[in-house]
Structures are given as structure tokens and as C-alpha cells.
Amino acid sequence: MAVRARRSELATPASNDWMFDRSAAAGADMVFLDLEDACAPAEREAARGKAAKALNELDWGTTTRAIRMNGVDTRWAYGDVIEVVTAARENLDVIVVPKVRRARDVWWVDVLLTQLEETLGLEKQIALEVLIEEVEGLQYVDEIAHSSPRLEAIIFGAGDFSASQGARVDTNFDPVVDYPGDLWHYARSRIMVAARAAGIEAIDAPFPHYKDPEAYRVACDRAGAMGYAGKWAIHPSQVEIANTAFAPTPDEIAHAQRVVAAYREAEASGRGATGLDGMLVDAAHLRHSETVARKAALLGL
Numbered sequence: 001m002a003v004r005a006r007r008s009e010l011a012t013p014a015s016n017d018w019m020f021d022r023s024a025a026a027g028a029d030m031v032f033l034d035l036e037d038a039c040a041p042a043e044r045e046a047a048r049g050k051a052a053k054a055l056n057e058l059d060w061g062t063t064t065r066a067i068r069m070n071g072v073d074t075r076w077a078y079g080d081v082i083e084v085v086t087a088a089r090e091n092l093d094v095i096v097v098p099k100v101r102r103a104r105d106v107w108w109v110d111v112l113l114t115q116l117e118e119t120l121g122l123e124k125q126i127a128l129e130v131l132i133e134e135v136e137g138l139q140y141v142d143e144i145a146h147s148s149p150r151l152e153a154i155i156f157g158a159g160d161f162s163a164s165q166g167a168r169v170d171t172n173f174d175p176v177v178d179y180p181g182d183l184w185h186y187a188r189s190r191i192m193v194a195a196r197a198a199g200i201e202a203i204d205a206p207f208p209h210y211k212d213p214e215a216y217r218v219a220c221d222r223a224g225a226m227g228y229a230g231k232w233a234i235h236p237s238q239v240e241i242a243n244t245a246f247a248p249t250p251d252e253i254a255h256a257q258r259v260v261a262a263y264r265e266a267e268a269s270g271r272g273a274t275g276l277d278g279m280l281v282d283a284a285h286l287r288h289s290e291t292v293a294r295k296a297a298l299l300g301l
């Protein structure tokens with residue numbers, strides 16, 4: 001069951017501290033200060049201190065505060081975790097682990113965090129999200145989804161995944177326009193199923209065309225239809241679109257309440273199914289409606 005809202009996960013390069021105020025005030029459900037690919041390699045070590053300062057000093061409101069560390073196969077990984085957790089302590093809620101290939105990658109971060117939390121006497125456990133963006137990670141996504149009790153969500157990283165797959169997404173071939181169907185449908189579905197089977201959430205990929213809000217909205221709606229709980233945002237202007245797209249509307253909430261009431265009434269009179277506005281209501285519809293109600297409660301709607 002979801003423990004925090006994740007409709008929008010806004011990425012901000014941790015080296016670019018002039019962007020932090022705007023990100024903190026963007027209204028995102030989560031902001032992650034990125035120590036990985038949005039930072040130039042030469043900036044990655046200095047960016048840790050900038051991230052920790054922002055986590056400690058800015059007013060984040062209800063936004064979940066996160067960092068994206070570097071992958072566990074890089075020389076930066078241990079320093080990212082140790083330096084930022086030591087400096088930010090309880091002001092860091094989530095660490096996003098990129099390029100996860102196997103469950104052991106997550107275990108490595110989990111063990112390091114456990115040692116740090118004990119040493120520092122932290123009262124709150126830091127949660128994890130992982131990026132599936134390597135073909136090997138997709139192949140082992142089931143074991144990854146069950147790799148740590150800290151793990152709350154799996155994000156689909158379509159950019160690196162496409163490279164890992166060897167997909168042709170160059171200037172002569174627009175995968176959205178020129179490919180019949182959805183080039184990433186298999187990966188999205190696979191991640192979705194693994195996440196739900198482990199009782200955690202799936203978050204959809206970054207959308208690079210930040211000046212095309214309509215297309216971003218379509219991408220949000222498609223991911224939401226599959227069961228994704230939210231989407232990565234690469235620009236503050238995408239946050240509101242994702243927040244709206246992944247929240248149930250007042251009509252959906254009202255309908256869900258009517259479905260639950262109709263089902264309960266049928267149940268009380270010994271029936272397992274009934275009708276509402278000409279539509280069947282049975283146990284499966286009850287589950288859908290309960291999901292809508294849970295989402296609405298999580299978002300305070």
C-alpha cells in the first residue's frame with residue numbers, strides 16, 4: 001500500500017543550486033536532487049554538499065525530499081550515500097538508486113543505510129526507489145521489486161533503457177510517431193506487474209519534450225491507465241500536469257463511493273453482483289473503487 005504521494009517526481013540537477021528554490025516551491029509530490037546523470041562528472045562530489053544544504057535549509061512543504069545517487073558500479077556511490085545522509089540526516093526521505101541490475105545492488109544500499117542510521121542515531125528510516133533502465137534490470141525486475149523493505153517504488157528510465165536495448169531513437173526515427181504501437185510497452189507492463197506484485201508503486205519515465213505540455217499530459221494519462229502512480233517531471237511546468245493526471249477526479253471519487261455503496265447493499269441482501277447506471281457492479285468493480293478511494297485518501301481529496 002502506498003505510503004506517500006508520488007504523482008510528480010521532479011528531477012533537479014544537484015550541481016545547479018540556483019534551481020533549488022523553484023523546485024522546492026513547485027508543488028511536486030517528490031523532488032530529487034540529482035547527483036547522477038544531470039550532474040557533470042567533475043561536479044558530482046561538490047554537488048553532495050549543495051544537495052545536503054538544500055535538504056536542510058529550504059522549506060519543502062509537503063514535498064518528499066530525495067536524492068538520486070550514482071549507480072553502485074561507480075566510484076561515487078558510497079560517498080553519495082555517506083556524505084548526504086550524514087549531513088542531511090532526517091531531512092532526506094528517499095534515495096533513488098539508478099541503473100539497478102540485480103537485487104544485490106539494492107541490498108548494498110540498504111546495508112549501508114542501516115549502518116549509517118544506527119551510527120548517526122537516526123529516528124527515521126530512509127526509503128528507496130530504484131530505476132529500471134538497463135535490460136538486465138528488467139530481466140531481474142521481480143527479484144529487484146522484492147529486494148528490500150525500504151523499497152517503495154520502481155521508476156521506468158526510458159532514456160537509458162532505450163540505449164541499453166539498442167533502440168533506434170535517433171533524429172530520423174521518432175519512436176512515438178514512427179513506431180506502430182508503443183516501443184516501451186513491454187518494459188512498462190513488466191515493471192508495472194513486478195511493482196504491484198511486490199505491493200509497491202510504479203512511476204513512469206521522464207518526458208524530454210518539456211515544451212509540449214499536451215503530449216506530456218497524454219503520456220501521463222496512458223501511464224495512469226496502466227496503473228502507474230505518477231511520472232517523472234524534468235521541468236517545474238510538468239508538475240501540475242502530472243499532479244492532476246494521476247489524481248482521481250471528484251466525479252471518479254463520487255462514482256467510486258456509489259459503487260461501494262451499491263455493492264454493500266447487494267451483499268447485505270445476499271447477492272454478489274448488482275447494477276449501477278446500467279453497468280455491472282461485482283467484486284472486481286469493488287476493488288477498482290476501493291483503489292480510487294485509497295488514492296483519494298492518500299492525497300487528502
Ligand code: GLV
Nearest residue numbers: 133157158159160
Ligand atoms: C532516466 O534516468 C532515464 O534514463 O530515462
Ligand code: MG
Nearest residue numbers: 133157159160
Ligand atoms: Mg537514466
